[in-house]
Amino acid sequence: MYPEATGELTNLLYDIALAAKIISGEVRRAGLIDILGEFGRTNVQGEAQQKLDVVANETIKQAVGHAGRVCVMASEEDDAPIPVPEGAHIGKYALLFDPLDGSSNIDVNVSIGTIFSVHRRVTADGLGTLEDLLQPGRKQVAAGYVIYGSSTVLVYSVGDGVHCFTLEPTIGEFLLHDADAKTPPTGKYYSVNESNYMRWTDGYRTVVDRFKGLDGDGNEKKNARYIGSLVADFHRNLLTGGVFMYPADSKSPNGKLRLLYEAAPLAFIAEQAGGAASDGRRRILDVDPTELHQRTPLVIGSRDDVGLVAKILTEVDGAGE
Numbered sequence: 001m002y003p004e005a006t007g008e009l010t011n012l013l014y015d016i017a018l019a020a021k022i023i024s025g026e027v028r029r030a031g032l033i034d035i036l037g038e039f040g041r042t043n044v045q046g047e048a049q050q051k052l053d054v055v056a057n058e059t060i061k062q063a064v065g066h067a068g069r070v071c072v073m074a075s076e077e078d079d080a081p082i083p084v085p086e087g088a089h090i091g092k093y094a095l096l097f098d099p100l101d102g103s104s105n106i107d108v109n110v111s112i113g114t115i116f117s118v119h120r121r122v123t124a125d126g127l128g129t130l131e132d133l134l135q136p137g138r139k140q141v142a143a144g145y146v147i148y149g150s151s152t153v154l155v156y157s158v159g160d161g162v163h164c165f166t167l168e169p170t171i172g173e174f175l176l177h178d179a180d181a182k183t184p185p186t187g188k189y190y191s192v193n194e195s196n197y198m199r200w201t202d203g204y205r206t207v208v209d210r211f212k213g214l215d216g217d218g219n220e221k222k223n224a225r226y227i228g229s230l231v232a233d234f235h236r237n238l239l240t241g242g243v244f245m246y247p248a249d250s251k252s253p254n255g256k257l258r259l260l261y262e263a264a265p266l267a268f269i270a271e272q273a274g275g276a277a278s279d280g281r282r283r284i285l286d287v288d289p290t291e292l293h294q295r296t297p298l299v300i301g302s303r304d305d306v307g308l309v310a311k312i313l314t315e316v317d318g319a320g321e
């Protein structure tokens with residue numbers, strides 16, 4: 001397949017899978033071990049860190065940092081780039097990750113997940129830098145996520161389709177269950193936190209009114225589904241078709257979700273599955289990052305649904321800058 005391949009990327013994906021197995025074990029026993037609730041610290045996002053956020057973060061840093069495939073890492077839970085531990089081999093990849101997505105659902109046993117993005121380094125050698133991390137999504141060499149739900153599922157792409165695995169707990173291995181996942185061009189679900197409706201632009205209100213069949217144009221109505229864990233909402237829509245939105249609004253003018261370790265990796269997966277992802281106007285994978293924890297509006301899922309949202313936003317809110 002890739003004659004120049006060294007196996008380093010494959011091994012990095014194995015390192016991430018190992019971390020996911022450990023995190024999955026912790027999540028499954030969460031109610032039995034002192035791992036629920038707040039850790040007592042606030043992260044760079046201004047959010048109260050959950051104990052499981054910290055456990056997942058440390059697990060990934062340990063499993064990947066010492067394994068010698070990366071030159072630098074970045075996490076939702078760490079302000080600054082994470083250097084490779086002293087003495088560890090310095091690899092050719094940069095890893096960005098959200099160690100535990102869906103924090104508000106951790107303590108209530110609702111699906112949560114881990115999201116990751118891999119870039120090839122752009123700096124020559126030595127320890128990697130911010131430059132290796134601040135790359136547009138189209139430059140990703142791999143991306144994916146893990147869902148800790150009724151089963152633990154790993155979904156990733158290296159730019160050659162989307163592959164889905166389920167963790168077989170009796171042997172502790174991820175087994176392939178879908179070699180080439182595809183998302184329908186349009187779907188039956190829309191997913192958005194409607195409690196923010198009054199803060200949205202007229203464009204986003206028009207979109208949701210349309211999906212509810214309130215626009216009086218007789219367009220087919222969609223059904224609403226919103227779990228409040230990005231990975232879980234994304235995964236459902238990936239399989240069944242549909243569109244997830246986290247708009248910018250009067251309180252969060254750049255949206256809530258993070259570009260580099262939430263929107264860009266999921267956009268990579270969406271496009272590889274035949275879907276699409278935008279910030280309402282631009283293709284997410286073409287957004288050039290300027291900050292490690294920058295936020296972005298996100299519209300992601302079935303290609304025609306994402307296209308329809310962009311069309312309505314342009315018609316109602318104007319083409320923007």
Ligand code: FBP
Pocket residue numbers: 047076098100101102103104193228229230231256
């Ligand atoms: P983190 O939990 O990683 O901070 O992610 C943000 C998130 O929980 C997403 O998973 C989810 O889609 C969104 O925030 C929910 O936000 P809200 O509660 O505002 O709808």
